Amino acid sequence: MPRHLLLRLEAPMVAFGGETIDNYGVIRDFPALSMVTGLLANALGWRREDADLHNRLQNRLVLGARRESIGNRLRDYQTALLFENDQVWTTVGVPEGRAKSPSYSKLADGRKALTLQRYRDYHANLSTLIALRLEPADEAPTLGDLAHALDHPARPLFIGRKPCLPSRRIFAGWQDGRNILQVLQSTACLDSSAGNLQMQWPDGEGELQGDRKLDLCDERNWTSGVHGGWRPVRKGTFKPGEVQI
Incomplete structure (x- = not known):
C-alpha cells in the first residue's frame, strides 16, 4: 500500500485562507492545496520566484x-496609516506607489493620508491532521525530503499567515x-473521546456513506500568482471506531 506523510497543523491561531473579497480575508474549514504547497516549499527553502518548483510540487x-x-x-481588525507619496516593495522586487485619490485627507502637518482598514479571520485553537503522498513518488523532492525539511526547516514555518506559528511538531x-x-480513518486521533x-479528501480517493462531492478552487498558479481552476473533492464525517472503508 502507498506510504503517506502525516502533518499536524495546530496553533493558537490558524488561517486556512479562502477567496479574499475587498478587504475581508475569509477562511475555510480545511487548508488549501496551495497553502500546503507553500508550507512545504518554505520548509525546503524555496523562494517565491521558484514558480516552476512550486507548480510541480x-x-x-x-x-x-x-x-x-x-x-x-x-x-482581527487591522488598520494602517498610509501617506499619499508612500512607496512599498512588491513581490517582484520593484517599489510601487499608490495612485492619488480624493480619499486622502490633509493632516495638521500638511501631508495627506488615509487609513487602510482590513479584516482577517482566524481559527482559534484548531487542530487538523493532513495526510499526503506524492505522485510520482520517486521524483525529488520525495516524501522523505519533505519530512526532513519539516523537522529542519530552512525558514520559520507558519500556518496560513505569519502570526500563525505552530504550537507542536508539524x-x-x-x-x-x-x-x-x-489513511484519515485509520490514523489515531489525539483526543480519544x-x-x-470532519474530513475532506480528493475525489477518487475513497467514498464514505453520506459524503458530498464538491468542486473546490484552491490551486495557485505560482507563475502568475493567482488562483484558478477547480478540482473535485469529497467531504464527510467519521467517528473513530466505526468500520473503515
Whole structure:
C-alpha cells in the first residue's frame, strides 16, 4: 500500500485562507492545496520566484485533511496609516506607489493620508491532521525530503499567515493506506473521546456513506500568482471506531 506523510497543523491561531473579497480575508474549514504547497516549499527553502518548483510540487500532491478540534472563529481588525507619496516593495522586487485619490485627507502637518482598514479571520485553537503522498513518488523532492525539511526547516514555518506559528511538531509520522480516506480513518486521533470528525479528501480517493462531492478552487498558479481552476473533492464525517472503508 502507498506510504503517506502525516502533518499536524495546530496553533493558537490558524488561517486556512479562502477567496479574499475587498478587504475581508475569509477562511475555510480545511487548508488549501496551495497553502500546503507553500508550507512545504518554505520548509525546503524555496523562494517565491521558484514558480516552476512550486507548480510541480502542487501538481504532485495528493492530500486530505481531518479536523480533530473545532475551535472558535475570530476576526482581527487591522488598520494602517498610509501617506499619499508612500512607496512599498512588491513581490517582484520593484517599489510601487499608490495612485492619488480624493480619499486622502490633509493632516495638521500638511501631508495627506488615509487609513487602510482590513479584516482577517482566524481559527482559534484548531487542530487538523493532513495526510499526503506524492505522485510520482520517486521524483525529488520525495516524501522523505519533505519530512526532513519539516523537522529542519530552512525558514520559520507558519500556518496560513505569519502570526500563525505552530504550537507542536508539524511532522506527525507515517501511515500506509490504499487511499487518502483510509489513511484519515485509520490514523489515531489525539483526543480519544472525540466524536464525529470532519474530513475532506480528493475525489477518487475513497467514498464514505453520506459524503458530498464538491468542486473546490484552491490551486495557485505560482507563475502568475493567482488562483484558478477547480478540482473535485469529497467531504464527510467519521467517528473513530466505526468500520473503515
